[in-house]
Amino acid sequence: MMMDQKLARRSADTIRVLSAEAIQKAKSGHPGMPMGCADFALTLWYKYLRHNPRNPKWLGRDRFILSAGHGSMLLYSLLHLFDYGLSMDELKQFRQWGSRTPGHPEYNHTPGCDVTTGPLGSGFASGVGMAIANKYFTATTGLDKTGLVDNKIFIISGDGCMMEGTTAEAGSLAGHLKLDNIICFYDDNSITIEGSTDLAFSEEVGARFTAYNWRVIHVENANDIAQCDAALAEAMESDGRPTLIIGKTKIGFGSPNKEGKSSAHGEPLGEDEVVATKKNLGMPEEPFTVLPEVKKFCADRVESLVAEAAEWDIKFQAFLEANPESAKTISSMTNREVPENLLEELLKVAPVDKAVATRASGGTILQRASELVPALVGGAADLSPSTKTDIKNADSFAPENYGGRNLHFGVRELAMGMAGNGMALYETLIPYTSTFFVFSDYMKPAMRLAAIQNLHEIYVFTHDSFYVGEDGPTHEPIEQIAMLRTIPGFTVIRPADANEVAHAWTAALQADGPVAILLTRQNLDPIPPELAKNIDLAKGAYVLSDENDFDMIIIATGSELNLALKVAEKVRAGGTKVRVVSMPSQELFEKQSDEYKESVLPVDCMARVSIEAASTFGWARYVGSFGLAIGIDHFGASAPYAVLADKFGFTVDGVLDKMRAHFMRCECGCGCDCDCEK
Numbered sequence: 068m069m070m071d072q073k074l075a076r077r078s079a080d081t082i083r084v085l086s087a088e089a090i091q092k093a094k095s096g097h098p099g100m101p102m103g104c105a106d107f108a109l110t111l112w113y114k115y116l117r118h119n120p121r122n123p124k125w126l127g128r129d130r131f132i133l134s135a136g137h138g139s140m141l142l143y144s145l146l147h148l149f150d151y152g153l154s155m156d157e158l159k160q161f162r163q164w165g166s167r168t169p170g171h172p173e174y175n176h177t178p179g180c181d182v183t184t185g186p187l188g189s190g191f192a193s194g195v196g197m198a199i200a201n202k203y204f205t206a207t208t209g210l211d212k213t214g215l216v217d218n219k220i221f222i223i224s225g226d227g228c229m230m231e232g233t234t235a236e237a238g239s240l241a242g243h244l245k246l247d248n249i250i251c252f253y254d255d256n257s258i259t260i261e262g263s264t265d266l267a268f269s270e271e272v273g274a275r276f277t278a279y280n281w282r283v284i285h286v287e288n289a290n291d292i293a294q295c296d297a298a299l300a301e302a303m304e305s306d307g308r309p310t311l312i313i314g315k316t317k318i319g320f321g322s323p324n325k326e327g328k329s330s331a332h333g334e335p336l337g338e339d340e341v342v343a344t345k346k347n348l349g350m351p352e353e354p355f356t357v358l359p360e361v362k363k364f365c366a367d368r369v370e371s372l373v374a375e376a377a378e379w380d381i382k383f384q385a386f387l388e389a390n391p392e393s394a395k396t397i398s399s400m401t402n403r404e405v406p407e408n409l410l411e412e413l414l415k416v417a418p419v420d421k422a423v424a425t426r427a428s429g430g431t432i433l434q435r436a437s438e439l440v441p442a443l444v445g446g447a448a449d450l451s452p453s454t455k456t457d458i459k460n461a462d463s464f465a466p467e468n469y470g471g472r473n474l475h476f477g478v479r480e481l482a483m484g485m486a487g488n489g490m491a492l493y494e495t496l497i498p499y500t501s502t503f504f505v506f507s508d509y510m511k512p513a514m515r516l517a518a519i520q521n522l523h524e525i526y527v528f529t530h531d532s533f534y535v536g537e538d539g540p541t542h543e544p545i546e547q548i549a550m551l552r553t554i555p556g557f558t559v560i561r562p563a564d565a566n567e568v569a570h571a572w573t574a575a576l577q578a579d580g581p582v583a584i585l586l587t588r589q590n591l592d593p594i595p596p597e598l599a600k601n602i603d604l605a606k607g608a609y610v611l612s613d614e615n616d617f618d619m620i621i622i623a624t625g626s627e628l629n630l631a632l633k634v635a636e637k638v639r640a641g642g643t644k645v646r647v648v649s650m651p652s653q654e655l656f657e658k659q660s661d662e663y664k665e666s667v668l669p670v671d672c673m674a675r676v677s678i679e680a681a682s683t684f685g686w687a688r689y690v691g692s693f694g695l696a697i698g699i700d701h702f703g704a705s706a707p708y709a710v711l712a713d714k715f716g717f718t719v720d721g722v723l724d725k726m727r728a729h730f731m732r733c734e735c736g737c738g739c740d741c742d743c744e745k
């Protein structure tokens with residue numbers, strides 16, 4: 068395809084000026100990056116990116132990721148020029164309340180934005196997940212043989228992205244997996260916030276990526292459209308590896324006094340400098356102007372893009388008609404279908420007749436879930452034999468078999484989390500990822516981004532408490548559960564036995580955002596059959612065992628539910644009436660009506676105890692200032708878990724001692740052997 072170089076340059080200058088002007092108007096933003104990358108980005112969007120401005124969610128589209136998310140005005144200028152419906156008024160509203168042009172790109176907020184970015188490196192690593200999803204989706208549906216959905220994942224990264232560890236993890240994984248559908252541009256401008264990259268960054272990035280098994284293409288001057296064009300043309304021809312285009316650019320290109328300086332990075336150029344820039348570039352003085360020739364240049368291209376997409380639609384429909392089995396799988400995956408009778412089916416396989424670890428019952432239930440939900444794909448960070456997350460009758464995802472359903476992320480938890488996000492963002496999969504719960508710390512930035520983007524992903528975290536035992540405090544999660552519970556929009560489920568695990572997987576698969584399922588290393592007795600009929604995990608908390616006119620409520624989660632039942636027995640033997648509440652998910656409980664919540668935890672019963680083998684942080688919400696939260700507010704230790712349970716008071720006597728000590732302080736009428744009048 069031909070591209071008029073002069074008009075392309077004019078369009079790139081338009082991006083520079085629009086970016087500088089919007090940022091100036093907002094009195095906030097990052098002009099340097101869009102100005103420096105405009106030439107590459109324009110060339111990419113005009114000539115190489117397959118997209119459809121009339122249907123931003125078009126299945127056949129390539130993906131564009133602005134990993135250097137601070138350069139958001141680059142994306143917004145492109146969306147404006149390519150007629151995605153982002154008006155000039157929206158550009159004028161950059162970074163303002165209610166606008167479609169927030170400070171950093173936001174997924175599902177601005178049409179045409181495929182991923183939320185801002186935390187440097189996260190876009191790059193999410194791109195690796197999108198590339199995995201594309202390979203898996205096309206391999207399992209037969210689309211890989213048609214070339215219809217051989218999407219490229221285009222990424223723009225800066226020095227910051229290249230410095231971040233998540234890029235190293237994800238780049239290494241992508242190279243290993245030979246994800247030749249990734250083309251990343253590295254905006255090598257040698258500037259970050261504090262000044263020259265000489266301050267903190269001297270490695271040879273190209274050599275590093277070559278070592279990761281990437282192809283590396285160097286562009287001497289990526290402020291030259293012809294050089295960008297040549298590099299992209301080369302990158303489009305796969306050599307079986309992901310591609311990194313390292314392009315030398317000048318930050319703030321076009322600004323007579325700020326070009327090449329860190330002062331162009333993160334503050335408006337200044338009124339006078341914006342005027343000087345326009346003069347320097349030969350652009351009109353009138354603010355927020357797109358020259359008619361630029362408008363036409365882009366509009367003509369939009370027209371041809373729309374026509375190409377329409378042609379694609381015809382071929383795609385023909386493929387669906389000729390391949391009804393593939394059509395079924397494609398529909399199931401793109402809709403991320405979950406059957407209505409899922410719970411019923413999962414309960415059928417739940418091993419409830421003996422004591423089993425919930426990680427083991429989780430593994431059994433996952434097998435069935437994978438049969439019922441084609442979109443479900445995932446893996447672990449080198450721990451699947453322990454987390455039990457392999458799908459048994461499936462292969463490994465590998466360069467020679469992209470239809471393999473078991474992903475091996477290697478020991479790269481953060482990249483796994485970010486790639487999981489990318490897989491969800493590709494919008495044909497429900498990804499799950501897995502590791503020991505304590506290492507969820509390494510995934511936190513990815514989980515936060517999953518929640519911000521409301522991505523449907525499942526995290527299977529096993530070895531969920533000090534009951535890990537011998538591995539000691541580094542491997543025993545304490546504060547992680549409180550951490551997850553503080554992430555807005557994130558759901559945590561800690562099931563108590565195989566029954567609840569079946570419910571947990573059902574809730575996770577039916578959710579519309581990120582869900583973590585926390586599972587034990589150690590065996591747990593099943594909930595007694597006569598009580599199991601009360602299970603109502605979807606409500607987050609429910610009454611498991613009850614007495615009329617109860618005076619006390621014991622709330623427990625996961626492995627502490629059985630302990631709670633045993634403690635309740637003792638307390639009942641002492642003459643106090645007790646209700647036992649299973650609360651596998653605080654977040655699901657909070658979604659219930661006030662009436663339901665009151666029916667489970669009536670406000671007038673103040674003698675409440677919670678038991679959870681984790682930080683007590685947050686439990687005051689349910690036990691109140693009068694109640695008692697039993698947990699573990701210090702690090703664990705290395706010893707057999709039964710010894711730890713004894714030392715840390717997670718035994719019937721240990722719990723009763725704490726209850727006595729606590730309620731003795733008050734005139735509670737709780738039935739403990741205190742001296743209160745009741």
Ligand SMILES: Cc1ncc(C[n+]2csc(CCOP(=O)(O)OP(=O)(O)O)c2C)c(N)n1
Pocket residue numbers: 099100135137185186187224225226227228254256258259260318332
């Ligand atoms: C994880 C993370 N750390 C820090 C920041 C804050 N930050 C935003 S841009 C930036 C410098 C990035 O430099 P570079 O990628 O070279 O961008 P350029 O200055 O060239 O536009 C930093 C530190 C961030 N957005 N994300």
Ligand SMILES: [Mg+2]
Pocket residue numbers: 225226227254255256257258259
């Ligand atoms: Mg830089």
